[in-house]
Amino acid sequence: MTIKVSCLRSSLNYNDDLNLMTGEFIRGIENELGEELCLSDISDNDCDLKLIFIQSGGSENLFLKNIECLKEPYYLLTNGSNNSLAASLEIMNYIDRNGKKGEILHGDAKYIADRIKTLAAVGSVKKQLSETKFGVVGRPSDWLISSVPDYDKVTEKLGIVFEDIDLTEVQQEFANSVLVNKEKLPRVFDDSEKIKALRTYNAFKKIAEKRGLSGFTVRCFDLLRPLETTGCAGLALLNDEGITSACEGDVAALISMHIVKALTGKPSFQANPARIVPADNTVVLAHCTIPLSMTKDFRLDTHFESGTGIAVKGYLPEGDVTIFRLSADLTHFFVSDGRIIKNLEEPDLCRTQILVEFKEDVSQLLKHPCGNHHIVFYGHHADEIRKIMQEML
Secondary structure, three states, X not given: OOEEEEEEOOXXXXXXXXXXXXXXXXXXXXXXXXXXXXXXXXXXXXXXXXXXXEOOOOOHXXXXXXXXXXXXXXXXXXXXXXXXXXXXXXXHHHHHHOOOOEEEEOOOHHHHHHHHHHHHHHHHHHHHHHOOEXXXXXXXXXXXXXXXXXXXXXHHHHOOEEEEEOHHHHHHHHHHOOOOOHHHOOOOOOHXXXXXXXXXXXXXXXXXXXXXXXXXXXXXXHHHHHHOXXXXXXXXXXXXXXXXXXXXXXXXXXXXXXXXXXXXOOOOEEEEEEXXXXXXXXXXXXXXXXXXXXXXXXXXXXXXXXXXXXXXXXXXXXXEEEEEEEOOOOOOEEXXXXXXXXXXXXXXXXXXXXXXXXXXXXHHHHHOOOOXXXXXXXXXXXXXXXXXXXXXX
């Protein structure tokens, strides 16, 4: 993450004590951060977090003179000496009264450093989302009655843009895909089925490249008849290649997955909660596709609901995970640390199946769910996700 600091101070003739005090203040923050802050020109906003260091009283009009070259939200850093806090309060009141967002970073070095870490993480995620273009291939599946966000609201709040793509384009690219690399699915399975699954993967990838997509979601059940295969393997491979790919046209799940990717740089598992047990705070999560890189082993199977094509039966390492889901209206989210207890082999569920113990109360999912699909990824990141999402929403 890149953090840049621009300084504003009155032109009054302060003595050298000002430089000594502010230098000591900055060094204290850097020690807590474990990295140096980069001093930059006031108009330089090419960073994950821009701090405006109000060094003295009398800086209010300097802020107004430079506001056009600054970007919202405005983060004012101050140590309180030389009336700098007083000036910051006046500036923040102006920001607030004009309906803009900002915050004064003031307190001890540890508090300020912790806020900087959170805000820089938010800035990094926002920056990546603002460069994101999603494809919605076919409309969302009919059963996703609460997982379709207002695209304009998503663009306004997160910067993501959307492009609707007809399913016939997948069929056309599938027909044009002749060469496949069967080594991409290195498990024993019917060769003719592997070829169809990989032609579907080629079609997805071609569309993503041609349209400059960071990710997409596809109404995959509608591909079963015309292509005589499923999109499960293709979605698994593309997630491993850095193209965020979600099933069933679930746009809210796609956004959730991409936030995870922006935060961790890694793919995630989109899964159905298949069984919730409040008594022991566990949830069974299952789906027919998972990024192969998330598995300790996998085998190929048929798609659960249709019994056709190729699905991925992944076996995940037991251990720490985070479970996350953003609501389609972008007003709330669910997040919990958890632990994979074991992989399951149940005949009446989608192929990849895990039993997960949650830290948060699983009855929340029964009372106020954010939707169906939930996103699973490795490590404990709930506190980080919570802080970031509270800033973003």
